[in-house]
Amino acid sequence: MKLKxxxxxxTLSFILLMTFNLSAQGLSLSGYARNYTGVLLNDTNxxxxxxxxxxxxxxxKQDNVAFKINPLIYQYANEDPVFGIxxxxxxxxxxxxxxxxxxxxxxxxxxxxVFITDIVSPKNLDEFLLPDFDEIRIGTTSLKANYYHGNxxxxxxxxxxxxxxxxxEAPSIWAxxxxxxxxxxxxxxxxxxxxxxxxxxxxxxxxxxxxxSLIDYELMAGYAWDDDxxxxxxxxxxxxxxAPGLTKVTLAPEHNRLSILGAxxxxxxxxxxxxxxxxxxxGKNFSAVNATSLPFDILEKDYIHYLIGTDxxxxxxxxxxxFMQEYILDYDDVIxxxxxxxxxxxxxNRSFINETLTLQLFTYYDITNExxxxxxxxxxxxxxxxxxLGGANIFMAGINNDYTxxxxxxxxxxxxxxxxxxxx
Numbered sequence: 001m002k003l004k005x006x007x008x009x010x011t012l013s014f015i016l017l018m019t020f021n022l023s024a025q026g027l028s029l030s031g032y033a034r035n036y037t038g039v040l041l042n043d044t045n046x047x048x049x050x051x052x053x054x055x056x057x058x059x060x061k062q063d064n065v066a067f068k069i070n071p072l073i074y075q076y077a078n079e080d081p082v083f084g085i086x087x088x089x090x091x092x093x094x095x096x097x098x099x100x101x102x103x104x105x106x107x108x109x110x111x112x113x114v115f116i117t118d119i120v121s122p123k124n125l126d127e128f129l130l131p132d133f134d135e136i137r138i139g140t141t142s143l144k145a146n147y148y149h150g151n152x153x154x155x156x157x158x159x160x161x162x163x164x165x166x167x168x169e170a171p172s173i174w175a176x177x178x179x180x181x182x183x184x185x186x187x188x189x190x191x192x193x194x195x196x197x198x199x200x201x202x203x204x205x206x207x208x209x210x211x212x213s214l215i216d217y218e219l220m221a222g223y224a225w226d227d228d229x230x231x232x233x234x235x236x237x238x239x240x241x242x243a244p245g246l247t248k249v250t251l252a253p254e255h256n257r258l259s260i261l262g263a264x265x266x267x268x269x270x271x272x273x274x275x276x277x278x279x280x281x282x283g284k285n286f287s288a289v290n291a292t293s294l295p296f297d298i299l300e301k302d303y304i305h306y307l308i309g310t311d312x313x314x315x316x317x318x319x320x321x322x323f324m325q326e327y328i329l330d331y332d333d334v335i336x337x338x339x340x341x342x343x344x345x346x347x348x349n350r351s352f353i354n355e356t357l358t359l360q361l362f363t364y365y366d367i368t369n370e371x372x373x374x375x376x377x378x379x380x381x382x383x384x385x386x387x388x389l390g391g392a393n394i395f396m397a398g399i400n401n402d403y404t405x406x407x408x409x410x411x412x413x414x415x416x417x418x419x420x421x422x423x424x
């Protein structure tokens with residue numbers, strides 16, 4: 001523990017020293033300090049989170065080169081600080097091309113709050129979908145090359161080393177595990193979860209985008225690993241209470257290759273912004289049941305994920321609505337996930353008092369399972385750079401609330417929270 005604290009102190013001191021030395025050379029410095037406190041609304045009234053955050057952006061540009069580094073520190077109650085670097089990259093600019101090399105977040109697509117073609121950067125789901133998306137996306141070491149021609153652009157992304165989505169693990173309240181009887185022994189096997197760092201295991205993405213007076217559009221393709229691992233479940237049977245039954249299961253997460261084709265558009269139609277996004281995934285693995293009625297099998301299928309949404313205003317209130325569907329091709333009735341999964345989102349946002357007070361409501365509604373996540377917030381800019389934000393995360397139970405449900409599984413995790421944030 002002392003060694004960890006000493007290493008952290010040396011690293012922080014180095015960053016501060018570098019910042020002061022470069023500040024006189026035109027270094028751009030920004031960031032924020034934030035306190036984030038959440039309380040569960042169940043019978044325990046436990047704290048769902050007690051977090052202090054320091055986020056720093058250091059940027060500098062000179063002639064045709066630039067760099068950015070984004071170090072951050074998370075400190076949780078009664079724990080040592082956690083130091084990380086969200087992004088650290090170099091930019092090289094030419095007349096019609098630019099290159100970005102290093103750890104970076106890459107954002108594609110037109111959807112709000114969902115990932116369809118926005119799959120280049122993996123996700124950190126330690127707190128489900130509750131953090132801001134710049135905290136959910138995980139920066140990966142990549143080479144990004146852009147070529148510009150008129151109002152069009154080609155973007156190529158090469159990722160030499162695969163990074164998996166980070167999932168919450170027990171005892172976190174956001175951990176999601178299959179439901180088995182208490183008598184069943186559960187063993188975790190992570191031997192096949194790691195992807196070896198090799199040229200053969202690299203990922204590649206290509207995007208073509210264009211802008212016209214009528215429409216903005218993107219076309220993309222990718223050959224990648226599925227960021228979300230498939231859970232292979234191996235059962236062992238024996239005698240339970242004098243009768244044959246399930247005694248042990250081995251859970252072995254494993255990533256598989258995906259080929260992806262996608263497109264997204266955005267257009268202004270009579271004051272309404274109409275957004276569409278769609279992706280075709282080839283080689284996706286789905287959990288399936290067998291004769292034991294437990295998800296022990298895996299079937300490989302192709303599927304389509306698409307969205308249509310609109311943004312518009314009613315007076316001073318900004319509104320947004322989206323409809324999404326996942327559709328599994330060549331469906332088999334033993335697959336746990338339905339053939340069609342439908343979801344909708346709704347956003348309402350309005351500011352008052354010279355835009356210092358903002359009310360917002362964002363809702364996910366799983367139409368298929370009839371569960372939901374409702375997120376009301378109120379924020380107030382107390383002074384220049386200082387914001388107070390209060391909100392709630394309300395999970396609504398649906399038809400099915402086991403580990404396969406998206407929001408109903410967290411029905412006991414309703415919470416209220418307060419964020420105090422100073423930006424500079």
